Amino acid sequence: MSHSPHQSPAALEFTSVAVEEVSRAFGRRRALSRVSFRAVQGEILGVLGPNGAGKSTLIGILATLLRPTSGRVRYGDATESTGATLRARIGVLGHDLFLYPELTARENLEFFAGLHAVGDPAAAANDALRRAGLDARADDPVSSFSRGMRQRVALERALIHRPRLVLLDEPFTGLDDASAAALVARLRELRASGAIVIVATHDLELAEPLLNHALFLRDGRPAASIPAPDRLRAVYQDVMTRPLDETRP
């Protein structure tokens, strides 16, 4: 097997992520119950559901931050136990933005690029700032940014190491129309570049034109799984109002 001259020989490559019968309980509360799906390279999978449906728990498990109580997640042939090599290929944008408000946008990006062993953190940070459209504010502390600007920095922070699997938890929260449109364009770009993109959201209007596949969660249970979803709001309302035992796909 040959490697690109820029590629670390230790890099883990995978083209799909398979979630197999994953359940997760917190004490007596079951946050996820027997969730299964497969996400593949060059697709955007949407995880949809109301608050408390288990979307963030699922993202946490996919990010290796949480362990499933039962079931497993396979990243190609690898599992969560692969550790740092696997984490090097995952990028996460959480509901919280994972940025240090006291540091500037450039310092945040350089710090995370350094942690991900990016060859030239300064160049990677410059590139990320340009993509975020924040070159002019690069040396301002993140605490002085608007929510939309922070979100753009946080997205570039999550992508600075060119992850194979991109996990986004409610990425549209607090964004104005222009910022949301820029994020949609960035997600399309990621899909075209061959990333596996999983987006947990309840913003159906923005999600609909993006998704190649939609997984509906309700009370931690998979309520429906629909390829190339159309009329997402109508499907969502139908899935969420049906009695739970009728919602299995």
Next chain:
Amino acid sequence: MTGPLPAPAPGSGFARSVWLVLRKDLTVEVRSGEIAYTTLFFAASCVLIFAFALVKEGRAPEGGAAGILWIAILFATTLALGRGFERERQSETLRALLLAPVPRPAIYVGKLLGIVALLVATEVVLLPLVAFLFTARLFAHPLWLAGIVLTCTVGLASVGTLFAAMLVRARSRDMLLPVLLYPVVVPVIIAGVQGTAALLQPTVDTAVVRFWLLLLVTFDVVFVVLALWTFEAVMSD
């Protein structure tokens, strides 16, 4: 954007990660000054209050300076640990650190060195203050004093950093940290007080100082190794 991975930066992954975390913590602290000012103000107030209460006609009770020095440092440590990890919790940046492909013990060492640096900065002000207010000959044997202070600080911070990281998601972390920390660091405090008190005697018995220093070094080695060994498991899920 997934494309080929950029070439990893040269240098040891562990040492480099420690340096990145330490440099980040120090940069954040230099910008905000939050922990340094709080711990320094608190520790100095503590020493001043004890000095007003205990020093009569320029004479301090025997051994008082050593006890009060370490009480102030212990409380300052608790304060610094709590704030240090609260900062990582507020923006959920601890999760980002855990998501990075670095050895997790490196995160522990980086945080530990950051706390030690802050405490040493506090002690640089506190030691002359105690020496002055309690007319204590603290600097008569500077090398022994530096040894006792540094090993004691590392002992307090090594256990405290592990516990503060463990408790970062606990609701009553502010109450639980001292409850867990103080019983474990009792040997460190005893060794710190006894070692410092021995240095304040008119004739210093170096064998006594050496004994307490050795105890502190042993404690540091045991607890740093234990923390490095358990940090990955403690921070996982």
